[in-house]
Amino acid sequence: MTRSALYIELKRRFNGGNNGQLFLSHRDAAKALNVGRDTASRYFNDLIERGFIVVTKGHCLGPDGIGQSAHYRLTELAYESKPAAREFMKWRPTPRPPPRSKIQHLMAGKSNRGCRKIQPLEVQMSENPTTLGPKGASTMSENPAIYTSSHIPLTVGEAEQRLIHGLGLCGHAVAQAAP
Structure with a gap:
């Protein structure tokens, strides 16, 4: 399962006129995709970063103390009589810094001074x-x-x-x- 499965799950909730009001909590997404909540959260962040979905209303605690999930807009579909933005087509991967090389320690926890040779x-x-x-x-x-x-x-x-x-x-x- 990947972020594309999450996108399909969000698109299933689209009924033709509710783009921008699609909601799916991270807990429900995790259950639907059979993954952990942290993984589902990472999938949401990936879809937002790559421009497939946009948050139109953030998650919050309602007036009665019950949490409300964020609302999303699918960028491939029209929204409020505007054509589809398709922001995912503009996305370019950011260059990752090269991995840090591991420092090889000859003696972990010891000083780097020369040691006495046993003769x-x-x-x-x-x-x-x-x-x-x-x-x-x-x-x-x-x-x-x-x-x-x-x-x-x-x-x-x-x-x-x-x-x-x-x-x-x-x-x-x-x-x-x-x-």
């Missing part, structure tokens, strides 16, 4: 994310000032210990280099 324990060093550049993370020999005692792996050889203490990487800066 074997003997090679592993913490990386300071502020020193990440086009080449990647700085190593301790390139920029020893970014490392503190909390960044030093637990298994440090004698050469690394001399370098660490000589450069003052355990909390105190020392002006001299390693021997």
Whole structure:
């Protein structure tokens, strides 16, 4: 069932002289077409947008509190001694914007900063994310000032210990280099 079935249902209610006073509630249309009320409402909106029907009187709540459905005019038929407007012939589809591309997230809910690579324990060093550049993370020999005692792996050889203490990487800066 499509909007054309709704149009046929409205045209069935035309008796030759009541164009502009045709009425069909969304609830009755949904029941007649065997669809939901939201779908029937969408069909009405499509027919209005495309120029097949025009609302001549909007829906309202009557004086006694009972709702009254909107009245419609079929544009293919004459109305009040005027020829048929046939507004549907002027309708052109509006260009739809291109669909939004989905952004592919590598880690949903995580930041987009580079993450620490897991390396074997003997090679592993913490990386300071502020020193990440086009080449990647700085190593301790390139920029020893970014490392503190909390960044030093637990298994440090004698050469690394001399370098660490000589450069003052355990909390105190020392002006001299390693021997």
